[in-house]
Amino acid sequence: MDIAKRFSENPLLRPNDIKPSMPDMEILCLLNPGVFTYDDRIWLLCRVAERTPQTTNSIKVPVFDEHGKVQILEFDLNDPDLDASDPRVIKYKGVNYLTSLSHLRLVCSKDGIHFYESDDFPLITGKGSLESFGIEDCRVTLIGKTYHLTYTQVSSIAVGVGHMQTTDWKTFQRNGMIFPPHNKDCAIFDEKINGKYYALHRPSSPELGGNYIWIAESEDLKHWGNHRNIALTRPGKWDSVRIGAGAAPIKTEKGWLEIYHGANEQNRYCLGAILLDLNDPGKVIARSKEPIMEPIAEYEKTGFFGNVIFTNGHLVNGDTITVYYGASDEVICGAHLSISEILSTLNQ
Ligand code: MAN
Numbered sequence: 219m220d221i222a223k224r225f226s227e228n229p230l231l232r233p234n235d236i237k238p239s240m241p242d243m244e245i246l247c248l249l250n251p252g253v254f255t256y257d258d259r260i261w262l263l264c265r266v267a268e269r270t271p272q273t274t275n276s277i278k279v280p281v282f283d284e285h286g287k288v289q290i291l292e293f294d295l296n297d298p299d300l301d302a303s304d305p306r307v308i309k310y311k312g313v314n315y316l317t318s319l320s321h322l323r324l325v326c327s328k329d330g331i332h333f334y335e336s337d338d339f340p341l342i343t344g345k346g347s348l349e350s351f352g353i354e355d356c357r358v359t360l361i362g363k364t365y366h367l368t369y370t371q372v373s374s375i376a377v378g379v380g381h382m383q384t385t386d387w388k389t390f391q392r393n394g395m396i397f398p399p400h401n402k403d404c405a406i407f408d409e410k411i412n413g414k415y416y417a418l419h420r421p422s423s424p425e426l427g428g429n430y431i432w433i434a435e436s437e438d439l440k441h442w443g444n445h446r447n448i449a450l451t452r453p454g455k456w457d458s459v460r461i462g463a464g465a466a467p468i469k470t471e472k473g474w475l476e477i478y479h480g481a482n483e484q485n486r487y488c489l490g491a492i493l494l495d496l497n498d499p500g501k502v503i504a505r506s507k508e509p510i511m512e513p514i515a516e517y518e519k520t521g522f523f524g525n526v527i528f529t530n531g532h533l534v535n536g537d538t539i540t541v542y543y544g545a546s547d548e549v550i551c552g553a554h555l556s557i558s559e560i561l562s563t564l565n566q
Contacts, residue, residue, distance in 0.1 A: 221563065222489075222511040222541070222553040227331050229517050229549035230542075236266065236335060239321060239343070240288065243268040243280070246318050247522050249544030252358035253465065253531030254365060256387060259326040260533065262333060262542060263367070264550060265354050266341075267318035277302055280319040281374075282350045286343065291315065305523055306547070316372060319344075320352035324387065330533070330540060330552065339387050348373050348395060353380065357530050359406040359466045361415075366439060368404040368417070371395060379404040379419060381440065393440055397421070403431075403462030405530070406439065407474070407499065415439050416499050418448070418463035418476065429460040431478060431492075433500050446500045449492055451480070456509050457490060458482045464529045467494060468539065472561055473503050477541065479528050480509070487526040488512040489541075491560050504564035510555065513545070521546025 233245040246269050251262035270278045270290050277300070279291045293300050293310055301309040308315050322342040325333040344353045348371045356369035364383050367390075371380040376399035382392045397404055403420035415436040422429045431449040434442040451458050457480020467474035474494040481487045488509035495501035513525045529543040539555045 219508055219563070220510070220512050220514055221559055222555055224515060225331060225552040225554075228515065228551040228553075229545060230331060230552055231262075231264065231325065231333055231550040233548065236264075236323060236325070238268055239266070239323075239341060240268075242270060243288075244271055247544075247548045248550055249547055250355045250528050251531050251542050251544075251550055252322075252356040252367065252369075253533055253542050254358045254360060255533065256365075259328060260330045261324055261326045261387075262531065262550065263342075263356050263358055264323045264325060265320050265356070265544075266323045267320045267352075269318045277308060277317070279308070279315045279317060281315070282319065282344050282352070284347060284350075286345050288319065313374065315374075316351050318352075320354045320372075322353060322356050322369065342382075342390065344371070345392065348376065348378065349380070350374065355402065355528075355530050357405045357463075357465050359408050361406075361408055361439075366406050368396070368406055370402045376400070377402055396440060396442060397434075403479075403530075405463045405466045405476075408466050409469070411497065411499060417442060418467070420462040429462070431461055431463055433494075448494070448500060448502055449478070449505065456480055456482055456486070456488050456512070459485075464489070464541075465531050467499070468532075468534050468557065469496070470557055470561065474499050475557060475560065477510075477529060477532070477539070477555075477560075485523070485525065486513065487528055489527055489529060489543075491564060493561070493564055506560075506564060508563075510560055510563060511541075511553065515545070515551075517549055517551065518545040521548035523547035 247267040251264045327333040351372035354370040378395045379397035381396045400422040407416040460481040464477040467476040489511040490506035493503040533540045
């Protein structure tokens with residue numbers, strides 16, 4: 219059952235609402251924001267997916283070279299070695315390329331509905347060979363005065379989780395890859411539990427296993443160990459093929475509440491919830507049987523990659539969670555969820 223109350227202003231942000239990072243690029247998708255408050259404002263750290271305008275007979279793919287400069291690769295659409303059936307990723311002679319290159323962009327707001335860019339803050343782009351296909355889907359966790367950013371690093375050789383930190387959103391300390399390939403959807407808890415940091419993450423194991431949610435511990439937020447699986451995909455259900463954590467878990471009286479995404483064979487992405495033990499978040503207390511939010515609005519059903527609701531950022535105020543999410547991998551939307559209502563669905 220869908221229990222989300224969508225903003226009537228949705229979509230809040232569309233690709234045309236911001237400017238491309240370079241003159242000869244166009245923004246294809248504006249999606250999957252990390253969310254935080256800073257300087258009395260609400261901020262979204264958006265994923266901006268850009269490409270070069272396409273010509274009719276070829277497909278052009280932007281990549282960062284080793285100096286952080288954008289290079290354009292071009293493939294003939296009639297070439298039998300090209301598989302361009304997925305709008306997100308093409309395959310040429312067995313090698314995968316993303317059709318767009320993502321960076322991260324800050325927008326801010328006083329009311330959580332109307333967002334604008336501030337010239338004072340830099341955009342964050344991929345750097346180095348592990349980010350040559352861009353950086354994506356950043357979670358933001360505030361611990362003390364430091365914001366921790368965990369995001370997907372994409373390159374021709376890997377998809378892994380990168381970590382950077384900042385206190386002022388102007389200078390960033392890059393700490394490299396903290397969860398090696400294949401891994402994404404990493405969310406760090408915003409407080410220590412029994413003296414240790416915790417993070418949810420999503421390794422993929424293609425031969426045995428699958429795309430499941432795991433938990434890890436750390437003393438310093440950089441070196442992670444004691445990995446344990448906390449949730450599997452469920453055959454025949456809405457989360458049958460792929461699951462992954464959203465933003466940092468929310469501390470409630472009943473346990474740590476995590477909103478996660480689940481996708482099925484049709485690549486339909488819905489949101490559900492998992493409740494984790496307050497003292498040992500590796501223990502699952504309850505999990506949604508049915509989605510708490512599914513793609514039902516028009517902007518969630520059609521777009522760049524339709525039937526997708528994906529969240530990696532929210533704000534909490536009392537019982538209300540304001541979820542910001544990517545719809546159809548193309549636009550950014552908002553919705554309210556009630557913590558007590560989510561918890562009551564878990565007990566059914
Ligand atoms: C998948 C999708 C894309 C994403 C790539 C790399 O293909 O989630 O949106 O760009 O993985 O992370």
